[in-house]
Every structure is written in C-alpha cells, then in structure tokens.
Amino acid sequence: MRLPRLRLIAAATAAAAALALVPAAAVAEPPTPFYPGYIISDDSFFNPDAMTAAQIQDFLDDRTCRPKDDSPCLADFRMDSPAQPVSKERCAAMPSRKHERASSIIARVAKACTISPRVLLVLLQKEQSLLTAPSASGYQRATGYACPDTAACDARYFGFFNQVYRAAWQFREYTVHPGDWRYKVGANRIQYHPDATCGASTVTILNQATANLYNYTPYQPNDDTLRAPKGPGGSCSAYGNLNFSRLYTAWFGTPLAVRYTGFVDGCMVYQSGFGCPEPTPLKP
Template identity: 50%
Template sequence: MSKLTLAIAAMTAVLCIGTSPAFAMPADAPGDDSATETQLQDAHIQQQAEEIQQEDEQTSQPVPQAGPEDADTMRATAGASGFTPGNLISDRNFRDGSAMTEAQIQTFLQQVVGSCENSLCLARLKLDTPTRTWSWGSCTSYPGAKGESAARIIFKVQRACGISARVILTTLQKEQSLVSDPAPTEAILRKAMGFGCPDTAACDSTYYGFFNQVFAAARQLTWYGNPEGSFTWLKVGKANQIAYNPNASCGTGSVTIQNAATAALYYYTPYQPNAAALANMYGTGDSCSAYGNRNFWRIYRDWFGDPRIDSTSSTNRLAGADRYATAVAISKASYPKSGVPVVYVASGATFADALSAAPAAAAQGGPLLLTVPGTLSPATSAEIKRLAPARIVVVGATGAVNAKVETALKALAPTTRIGGVDRYETSRRIAAAAFPTAAHAYLATGRDYPDALSAAAAAGATSAPVLLVDGTAKSLDSATKATLDRAKIREVRIAGGTGVVSSGIQTALAKSFTTKRYGGADRYLTSVLLNQQAFPSSERAFLASGALFPDALTGAAAAGAAKAPLYLSRLECLPVPVRDSLDRVGASSLTLLGGTGALSNRVATRTVC
C-alpha cells in the first residue's frame, strides 16, 4: 500500500463521522484538530486526481508528454496564449485582503449568474455560519452569524485569511462553476472549493458545505509555503518538476516558479497544462491534459484582468479636465524637460489634421497639443511656454485653426503653418515636410479616425508618414501617388478593411509599391493587427478610447515617441483580441489616455468584454 493510499485511508477514518445538509451549520464549531495539515492535503490531492481521472475517461489513451520536443511545443503554445506556467498570479493580487467589498462581491455574483433558479445559487444563498478558529494556519477567527449571504462569507474570509476575494471567486468557478450556476445542488455546494474531500470518502461537517469549503480552502492556500508548515518542497525562483497529469506516463515539465502565490496554486492543484490544453484555451486537450491551473488563470484574467499584473503599480492614467488639459498631461509625461525641438498644434474640434500630425511630431521629438479653433487655449499656451520649443507647427488651414491662434503662437516661438485645401492635401504636405524620404508609409481613410489612430503610433515609432485618402474612391489619386514617389516609399501599409479603404485603391497601389493591408472585423481588431506588425514585443503600451478621438490623437504622438503601441478599447472593458495582443507583446505597463469617462477602471485591470 502506498503512502498516499494509507494517508487517504487514515483521512477517511477521521472524516467518516456523519453527514448533514450542505446549508446547515452548528452555532459554534471547533477547528479541525482531528486532521493534520498533511492528512488534509493528501485527501485534497486525491480528490483532484479523481476529478482528472473522470475527465481522462472521456478521451483516448494517455499520450506521454515528457520528451524535450513536447516541452518546447508546450512553451511555444503558452507564449502564444499568454499563459506562463511559472507565474500564474502575482503575490499582491493573491494576498490582497481588501480586493473587494461585500457589496462589490454581491454585485459581481449577480452580474455573472444573471437570474437564479433556486435558493442555493450564490447570488441568493443564505447560511447560518459558525464561529470558528482553526487549530493551525494563518487565518484569524471567523465570527459566525445567522443568515449570512455568500458574498458576506467570501468577504469575511477574505479579511480573516488575507486572501483576495477574486481568488476565492475564481476558485469557486474553476472547481464547480458555482459562480455562474443558476441552480446548484447541495452535492455541488458540499465541495464548493474542491478542497479536502475526495468523492470516494465521506466527510466530516468540519470540511464540507459552502462555508467550510471557502474558509478551509482559504486557510490552506494562505498556509502553503509557510516555513512553519509542511509545504516547502516547491522552490520559488528555481526549476521544479511539475506533472502534466496524475498518470505518471504523461510525464513532467520543468517550471521555474516565480512567486509564492504561484507555488500555492501548484500545491493546491499539482498539475500544469500541457500543449494540447493550452492550444484549446476554452476547451479540452488530450488524455494527458489537466486544466485546473490553466482554468484558474483564464477565469481570473477574463473576469478581473491579468492576474500577473498589479494594476496599481503597472498602470498609469493621463487625463485632464477636458481634451485640451488631457493633451497637456500627455505632453508633460512625455516631455518633462523644456527645450523640445518642435511642438505641433492642431484643432481639438476635429480629428483629420491631427491624424497625420501625430507621427510627424513623434518623429521630430515633440508633442502634439490641441487648441480651440478660434482662440489659443490657455492650458495649451501655458504648456508651450513650459516646453520652450525651438519652433511651432500649426496644422491645418485657417478654417481649422484661425489666424488669431497663429498670431498668439508666434509670440511664443517661431511658427509655421502646414495646411491644404482639404484634409487630404494637409496630410500630403505634412508627409512631405516631416518625411522627405521614408521606407514605408501608412494609408488610412480621412473620413473616420479609428484605423488611423493606431497607424499613427506605429508610423511615429518607425519614422513613417500617415497619408489620408478618400477611402471610397475607386482608385488611388495622382497627388497621393506623387507624394509616395517623391519620398521613395517602397511599401504601403493600408489601415483598415475594404469597407474603409477600397480594394480599387489597393489594386492601384500594388502596381507601384509592395502593398499590405491590416484590417480586422472592427476598429479594435484593426488596431491589434497594426500593432502586431509594428511591435513584436513591447513592455509598454498605450490605451485610448475607440469611441472618442481627442485623447487618442495626442496619445498617438506620445506612443510613437515612446516606440510603443497604441491600442483602442471600449469604455467599460478590454476587447479580448486587445487583451491577448497585450499578453503576446509582453506589455507589463499600461498608460491609459483620458479619464474614466473615456476608459473605465475595469480597462485598467484588463477586464475583458
């Protein structure tokens, strides 16, 4: 008989005392003095193995995964999905005892489930909870009460154990899909966190039921790795052999665990996903696949943003009281010192002229600022004085920025104007002045702004112009062709699909230039495609509203100067392709452009739509 089998037998003997309904609790209950930490852990691991065995029975025979080629495949697939086996969640996100308020938890439960179909649904569940003090572990006592909601229990356990409510919610979903289940059964609540009680053993009331599962699992998760405990064999900062599956023939893979929180998750579920599991992130892999830690990472990411990223330390927001003040905030962050070579000034009322000005400003080392068309905005004037530029470029004809503004700017620094009879001629003149020669150019419609925004950042980072055309035209106009020829452009990159820049324009371009189109199903996917081409990797990224142009205009110049991608986002959440692209390029630092009216705090935490 193996040591694990003996331990499970001992645990079963300890726990087989009787059963009671999942929602019934004694008024007062002792800690779990009857089970040692290792006995309880062995029982828990047995349950994990049994659940994986049940999954395996639905697939073919195990396929060994131990070879070096398979390990390389797994790592490549992980990189493509954003999953990193050695860093599942940051210590800060894991041990945040103030992550959510009780009200926020209740609102979240209701939002996820929608409508409850029975009284055991977590958004509706009420329990009488015991006062409990564990005999070992790092949690403080839990003060019991009558009629506590699931949200209140999760909140109080969060505070008692110093573990994030987001971790608890994710684990509830990962183990039993409880958060989204509108009609869970008592049997499901009995093993809510998948902790401690294998399906083959009866369980003492100390360990089963919603309250006991949440509190006991939280105690265990925070106890792992404690030098006073028994769980010290996983080494942080060193390579550890982690199995792919309870079946030994599936092999192991080397994982360098980066923090204590990730080690805790591997103690709790001691398997890593293999290449097949990662290749189908929302589905099943093969018979050697285990999904626990993959699903934890994926669910947390989808609900709360990337678990590896501490939003408070990796995200900053540049915003002002209005679009002009936001442009100034972006300028100050990008150019903290005075003496810049140039400042570009464009109208804040329209988008067209600034689209081509942004890459020019970035390439020439200065910011793009906005002004009211009829008078120089006070905030803009003050920022130009601080910057003390060698020169100022006014973008657009007098219909866009009138002569009164130009006169005021001339009092601050030598000023010239670049403008044409329309937005298309203005963009050509900017390109000719700022980029007399260039290897490539971006082409975008001048009828709308979204596609040109991400193109402007990419263009600025690679010293290339953005030329605007009438995207509905059947062919390329001769003036744009002449501008491309004079700059000795070899490659033209079209921003957007054929719905915004016609196939006729592409056909005409292809006769003289290498022509590539980057167009997605919507503005968000187009921004992803443009950025993937221009930025294979980037530790920093900018985010701007895909529905409002002013913040993104000046942000495109800043992103181009920082040689970082600019992505578009929805107001309340991050589109999945954008989130996945941020993962792929390795963007650990985000700069949000505009206030919460443009991008909510959910975007800051990379919460997906």
C-alpha cells in the same frame, strides 16, 4: 434563473502598471495567456481588500446563473456561519453569523486569512461552477478542499462556509510554512496529469502565489491543452490551473497585475504573501 443586471464596471488595471513588477523571466516569454511559472502575482493573490462584500454581491448579481437543481444562485445563498477560533499565523478569529450571505462569507474569510476575494470567487467557479451552474453537490464541495483526484472527498469538510474557509486557510498554510509542501519557489518537476505516465517537465516557480496554486492543484497544462484551452481535452489534459488563469483574466483582468509600481516596500504588494504590519497604536 437569475440573469445579469446591466452595470458599469470599473476598468481593469492598466497593462503598463500590471507589468511593471512582473519578473523579467515572465516578461521575456512569448505572449501567452498562461505562463506556468508565474500564474498570478502575489499582490493579486493575497490582497484581501480587492473587493468589499458589497462589490462581491454586485459581482454575483451580474453572473448569468442557471442552477442544475433546486439550489439557489450564489447571489441568493444564505447560511448560518459558525465561529472560527484564531489559527496562529494563518487566519484571524471569525465570529458566527446568522443567515449570512455568500458575499459576506467570502469577504470575511478573505480578510481573516489574507487572501484575495477574487481568488476565492475564481476557485468556486473553477472547482464547482458555483457562480453559473450551482448544485447541492457543488455547495457541499464548493472549493474542492479535501477532494483529491485519486480518492473520495472527506465529508468532514463539506458545506459552503467550511469549503471557503478551509481553502483560504490552506493557502495561508502553504504561505507561512512553504518548506513543508511539495511545490516551492524555484525549480519544480510538475506533472501534466494525475496519471504519471502523461509526463512532467521542470517549471521554475517565480512567486509564492503560483506555488500555492500548484500545491492546491498539482498539475500544469500540456501543449495539447494549451492549444485547446476550451477543450475538448485529451487523455492527458488537466485544465485546473489554466482555467484559474482564464477565469481570473475574464472577470478581473490580468492576474499579473500589481497596484503599485516603482520602488515600494514589498509588503505593499504582498510580496511572498505578507502585507505590511498594522501600525502600533500610540500610548496616551
């Protein structure tokens, strides 16, 4: 069993700065830990530099981890990571590595695919409780990629590296080809549960990051679920995106945070999922 070590953790981004670039529609809503149309800012979702590999490792070391079987805690997990070719518009090439830590895998995938490592950490916990209660099955299905609610998981994508990489790849796919996917910025009819008889309502999605979360987990919490965010849920409760918001807030502060306020180029805060291009090197 791995127990947390005491550390000083840097204070979360100030609330005033976090709200400066929040869309007016989100600010106008009553105070709530979950706003269905604006679950996370683009900057919080897409910033690949939010944590270094060392910071991720420290974060994993600080979790209280009690494995369900003989599996290691994520802080101690290592594996041989396969090479990945360039995936045009989605992820940069990744070389193979031997005996690589989970923290390094998360950091490298985040950088290659322009996704925040915080998002990947929350996803690992949301899908399989991998940070606090790891298991062999959890490592196989780490991010829930290719594991639909209505069918068995596709075993071709099993394995920790595959799951982390494919989830990040999928988030980039939603981002670079938003018109190809069901949920887009704007008005969307979103169900409360996989069972369509549980109903749905129209949600105005305000940014690409929130659209990505709904394309990955296509349900919103109903009123009963919001009233009991820690459960027990009813027959029409779906906690996925609510749990994402709650976990992110508990670990990293408000998911609506942005790093820069005022009049800045949109690329500086990953507006719509795209950062600023690298400067062209000067010719000698």
